[in-house]
Amino acid sequence: MLKSALEFGPILAFFVAYLWLKDEVFILGGTAYDGFIVVTAGFIPVFLVCMAALWKLTGHLSRMQIVTAVLIVVFGGLSVWLNDERFFKLKPTLIYLLFGTALGIGLLRGESWLQAVMEGLMPLQDEGWMILTRRIMLFFFGLALLNEVIWRTMSTEAWVYFKTFGLTASIFVFFIFQGGLFKRYALDEEG
Known part of the structure; x- marks a missing residue:
């Protein structure tokens, strides 16, 4: 807690x-x-x-x-x-682009760099890690684009609400929708 x-x-x-x-x-x-x-x-x-x-x-x-x-x-x-508040509003875009790009580079190398970082939290088969990595990479690029649209077209207050609740909720919802992947590719306790 x-x-x-x-x-x-x-x-x-x-x-x-x-x-x-x-x-x-x-x-x-x-x-x-x-x-x-x-x-x-x-x-x-x-x-x-x-x-x-x-x-x-x-x-x-x-x-x-x-x-x-x-x-x-x-x-x-x-x-x-x-x-100038624009720099701070740009930060989430850069974070998501950076992480999405890093995951993409790992995928191009045939590796799941997400697995290296999170393996202890979610024991998955290698194929599951590759699928999850692709999905998270695309999700990060989507969040970067969404942040750009929100801060460039809406008020600062709308962006603050989006940053505080929208991004957090979208990450939560994203992982809820990964439940099938976690179930399908979970390592059994013996493995």
Whole structure:
């Protein structure tokens, strides 16, 4: 439960802080920053503290968590430094493109890099890992495209709702629909 709180807590905190400060403007050093930028500035250290606590708790961080943390610092930092929310909104697109591309490179090599990262969580036959990897790769590319459409065509508030609930729900629903694959390709306890 603590692990889940450390993973999802910063996202929910970002959402609540955004709702609270979205209509505010803050003057810092003679520059006006809207609520989104201030919330983004606060999100970065909160996220990093939670990642450090998660590392302390579990003894490791996945490559996905590390890459996500780096992109949050870089693109969140650019948003704050340049006072431009577009950089932070672009971050999910880049994360999903990066992970989708990495999985695609593994598939081109005939390997499931997803299996290397998640094998302990889901014991599947090799064929199941390859199918799941293809599906997740396509799913990540779809999420990248969807993020681009949402942030470029809708309001910041709509994007925040999408980022907080839409992306999380879509990942949850995606894995629910993989139940048949998990059942069909699950390794039996003896195997």
